[in-house]
Amino acid sequence: MILASMILILSIGLFLFYLQATCQKILARKFDQEYFQSIVDANRLEFPFVRKALEEFDTPVDYPWICMTLKCDYLALTYLLKNAANAEQSYSREERLLMLYFRAIFGALCTLHFLKLHEKPAVLKLTAILQHFADVIGYRVNKVRFGNLSASDYLLTL
Amino acid sequence: MIETLVQHGIQYGVYLAEVGLFLYLVLWGHCKRLAGVSLYVAGLLTIDTIARPRVLALYGFTSPQYFYFFYVTDAILALSAFLLVCSFFRRASVERREMWQSLRLVLVSVFIIVVGISCVSLKMNYTNLFGRFTTEFEQNLYFTCLVLNTVLYILIQHVQVADDELELLVCGMGIQFAGPAANFALMYLTPGSHFFMSVMQYVGPLCTLGMLGLCFYAVRIPKAARARAREARRLGNAAVRRA
Secondary structure: OHHHHHHHHHHHHHHHHHHHHHHHHHHOOOOOOOOHHHHHHHHOOOHHHHHHHHHOOOOOOOHHHHHHHHHHHHHHHHHHHHHOOOOOOOOOHHHHHHHHHHHHHHHHHHHHHHOOOOOHHHHHHHHHHHHHHHHHHHHHHHHOEEOOEEHHHHHHHO | OHHHHHHHHHHHHHHHHHHHHHHHHHHOOOOOOOHHHHHHHHHHHHHHHHHHHHHHHHHOOOOHHHHHHHHHHHHHHHHHHHHHHHHHHHHHOOOOHHHHHHHHHHHHHHHHHHHHHHHHHHHHOHHHHHHHHHHHHHHHHHHHHHHHHHHHHHHHHHOOOOOHHHHHHHHHHHHHHHHHHHHHHHHHHOOOOHHHHHHHHHHHHHHHHHHHHHHHHHHOOOHHHHHHHHHHHHHHHHHHHHO
16 A cells, blocks of 8 residues: 555656656757847846846746736747748647646746745746747747848848 | 547557658667567567457457456566566676676576566466455566666666666666556456446556657667767776776
C-alpha cells in the first residue's frame, strides 16, 4: 500500500516534470536574430519591461500590474500567432502546448501569490514564453516578402 | 455513446500517429540513424494496430484470452522500451568510453534482474493473474522503466550532452512511462473501481500519443541544428580533455 502510494506520487511528479522539461526544451529554441523586438515595439507589449524590472533592478513584484500586463500581452500575442502571416490561421501543436504551459504557470503564480511565496521565477518563465511567441511571429513576418523587401524593410520605406 | 466515440477517436489517433511516425522514419531515411526508435515504433505498430485488434475480434473484450494477450504484450512493450532507454544511454555516452563500459554492465544487470523478477513473479502467480497481481506487476515494471529513464535524464544534464533530439526523446519516454505507472498505482490503491479502470483506457493511449508526438517533433529537428549540437558537444569534449 505504501509502495503503491509512493509510486503514485512520484509518477505524477515525474509526469509533470517531463511535461515541463519538454516545454523548456521548445522554449530553448534559438532564433538567428532577435525577432521579438520589432513585434514588441509595433504592439507596445510590456513583458520586456517586466523582465527588466525583475532581473536588473530586482524590484519587488507588483502583482496586479504584472498579472494585467502579462495577460494582455498573452492575448495580443496569441491573436497574432493565429492571424499574423499565418496562412493556416491556426496554432501549431507546440504553440498549443506552450499556451497550456503559460496558463498552468499563470495559475501557479496566483497560488504562489495567495500563499505569499516567491513569485519571481514564475513571472520570468511567463516572460520567456511570451518572448518565444513574439520571436515566432517576428520570424514569420520576416519571411513575408514584398517584392525584394522583407516586411520590416518595406515598413521602413513608407 | 460519446464515451465510445472519444475512446475510438483517441485509439485511431494513436494508430495514425504510429503509422505516420514509422513511415516518416522509413521514407525520410532516419531508420539507420535511429535504429532503436524505429524498431520500437515497429513493435508498437505491430502489436497495437495488428495483433491486439485481431485477438479482440477473435475472442472479444471480456475474454481471458484477450486479457492475457493484452497484458503480456504490454509487458513485452515495456521491456522493449527499457532496451530503447538503454540504447539512449549508449548515445548519451558515445564519446565517453569509460563511462559507457561501466554503464553497460549496470544496464545489463538491471535488465536481467527485471526480466528474472518478472518471469519468477509471473510463474508464482500464474493462477492469480486476474487478481491484483497484474496491476501490481505492471505498476512496478513501468515505474522501474521510469526510474531508469529519469537516471538517463539526470545523466544527460550532468555530462551536458548537447543533443536536443535525445533530450526530447527521453522526455517522450518519460511521459510514456509516468502516466501508466501512476494509473496502475491508482488502480492498485482503489481495487474494483470501475472509474479508474475506465480512466486507464484514456491515460495509456494519450501518453503514447504524447510520446509519438514528441518523437516526431524531435526527429524533425533540422539537420543544421543537429550539426550545431554535435559541434558544441565536440568542442565541450575537447575542453574537458584539455582540462
